[in-house]
Amino acid sequence: MPDRNTSGLIIHEERCAGCELCLPACPFGALSMRGGTASVDQSVCTLCGACVKQCPAGAIELIRTSRMAVNPGDWSGVWVYAETVDDAFHPVVFELLGAGARLARSRGAVLTAVVLADMDESRLSPLFLHGADRVILAGHPELSLYRDEPFARILVRLVRTYRPEIVLAGATTVGRALIPRAATMLGTGLTADCTGLEIDPETGNLLQTRPAFGGNIMARIVCAGHRPQMATVRPRVMEAAPIDPGRAGGEIVRFEPGREDLASRLVIDSVLRRQEGGLNLNASDVIIAGGRGLGGPDSFRMLADLAEVLGGTVAASRAAVDAGWISADRQIGQTGKTVAPKLYVAVGISGAVQHVVGMSSAETVIAIDKNPSAPIFGTADIGLVGDLFEIVPGLIRRYREGTFA
Numbered sequence: 001m002p003d004r005n006t007s008g009l010i011i012h013e014e015r016c017a018g019c020e021l022c023l024p025a026c027p028f029g030a031l032s033m034r035g036g037t038a039s040v041d042q043s044v045c046t047l048c049g050a051c052v053k054q055c056p057a058g059a060i061e062l063i064r065t066s067r068m069a070v071n072p073g074d075w076s077g078v079w080v081y082a083e084t085v086d087d088a089f090h091p092v093v094f095e096l097l098g099a100g101a102r103l104a105r106s107r108g109a110v111l112t113a114v115v116l117a118d119m120d121e122s123r124l125s126p127l128f129l130h131g132a133d134r135v136i137l138a139g140h141p142e143l144s145l146y147r148d149e150p151f152a153r154i155l156v157r158l159v160r161t162y163r164p165e166i167v168l169a170g171a172t173t174v175g176r177a178l179i180p181r182a183a184t185m186l187g188t189g190l191t192a193d194c195t196g197l198e199i200d201p202e203t204g205n206l207l208q209t210r211p212a213f214g215g216n217i218m219a220r221i222v223c224a225g226h227r228p229q230m231a232t233v234r235p236r237v238m239e240a241a242p243i244d245p246g247r248a249g250g251e252i253v254r255f256e257p258g259r260e261d262l263a264s265r266l267v268i269d270s271v272l273r274r275q276e277g278g279l280n281l282n283a284s285d286v287i288i289a290g291g292r293g294l295g296g297p298d299s300f301r302m303l304a305d306l307a308e309v310l311g312g313t314v315a316a317s318r319a320a321v322d323a324g325w326i327s328a329d330r331q332i333g334q335t336g337k338t339v340a341p342k343l344y345v346a347v348g349i350s351g352a353v354q355h356v357v358g359m360s361s362a363e364t365v366i367a368i369d370k371n372p373s374a375p376i377f378g379t380a381d382i383g384l385v386g387d388l389f390e391i392v393p394g395l396i397r398r399y400r401e402g403t404f405a
């Protein structure tokens with residue numbers, strides 16, 4: 001029988017009437033009769049609790065304890081991993097500082113940005129301007145290129161030293177490699193691709209919201225028993241912290257990585273490929289996205305024409321990408337890119353939730369669809385119901401003629 005400090009099922013034999021109603025209630029066959037009373041095989045029981053409701057005598061008790069692996073009171077502060085790209089901070093860092101500042105305020109805690117890079121103190125002011133109270137700088141020439149082992153080792157060492165309560169990072173290529181590795185080394189939980197972060201006013205735990213089951217539900221995840229609570233957030237999901245010109249500086253804590261911190265089994269031969277004028281959907285103020293309603297690859301030429309007159313970039317739904325009509329790097333949505341342009345024109349896209357999560361932060365959304373009940377109209381600021389093959393050429397013509405009022 002479990003004691004009251006461990007989770008388990010207790011049968012109070014003195015109350016059990018031997019009615020056997022609990023036996024068929026157990027989906028796992030963990031219950032049997034022994035000596036006229038019910039008995040549970042703890043190794044089979046999954047603590048689902050189905051039997052508890054069936055017992056008319058109240059003889060079955062379920063004990064669920066949340067075992068704390070750490071004392072949460074020993075951990076304090078909010079950290080943002082300040083990823084660098086080409087000697088500058090990744091834009092997601094400023095978005096995380098916005099979210100982190102809110103969380104730190106709720107906890108009455110310090111907001112710290114953590115920099116692992118070949119960087120010196122003179123370059124840290126953007127972090128302070130965007131709200132960091134403190135920066136921990138692990139600066140070293142060998143940290144100019146990301147490598148899993150040294151980056152995770154140093155981050156983990158810093159976490160163990162300073163014990164932050166919350167660690168946030170961008171769900172970028174680097175963040176997705178670094179943070180799961182660090183979380184595993186720390187033996188704590190990680191929620192990837194969060195779309196919402198709040199503090200539970202009762203427990204002080206971080207409530208991490210993210211889409212689950214293919215985006216059909218929003219799950220709220222809590223890491224109650226371990227610290228730090230770690231979360232990644234995709235770029236452009238949260239709003240960047242506004243610049244506060246009054247805070248150009250702040251506390252800087254230097255960490256000098258030693259040889260043992262920097263050791264790596266990887267030899268990196270890095271080739272940076274920068275396409276002149278290459279695709280950068282995140283930088284586009286205007287995005288014209290096409291979906292299955294376009295009917296084939298040729299119609300994307302029409303969208304390119306609309307993009308040209310509006311000074312925009314062509315993107316697509318996953319249905320269009322999966323059909324092979326356009327390349328995958330233009331896909332918007334849960335398994336594609338998240339964008340927040342000034343104008344998003346959705347053409348022949350029904351507005352599935354997996355698409356909408358990638359574009360709902362656009363300032364203005366125009367939807368063109370022949371189905372007036374298409375869910376995209378629920379997201380759109382302006383909806384044009386009709387045949388896209390009439391509407392889009394008409395728009396292009398009127399823009400070219402300059403007859404658009």
Ligand SMILES: Cc1cc2nc3c(=O)[nH]c(=O)nc-3n(C[C@H](O)[C@H](O)[C@H](O)COP(=O)(O)OP(=O)(O)OC[C@H]3O[C@@H](n4cnc5c(N)ncnc54)[C@H](O)[C@@H]3O)c2cc1C
Binds near residue numbers: 291292332333336353
């Ligand atoms: C785990 C998972 C991840 C996913 N990730 C993504 C993702 O990242 N991005 C994404 O986009 N999807 C994603 N999806 C797929 C998503 O669920 C939808 O299937 C997809 O977005 C549908 O694409 P669509 O709107 O182009 O096609 P449809 O849903 O088929 O919509 C086509 C629309 O075109 C309209 N139409 C047709 N002909 C015309 C016409 N002549 N004129 C005007 N309108 C017309 C129709 O009325 C319809 O509304 C994901 C799904 C899953 C399960």
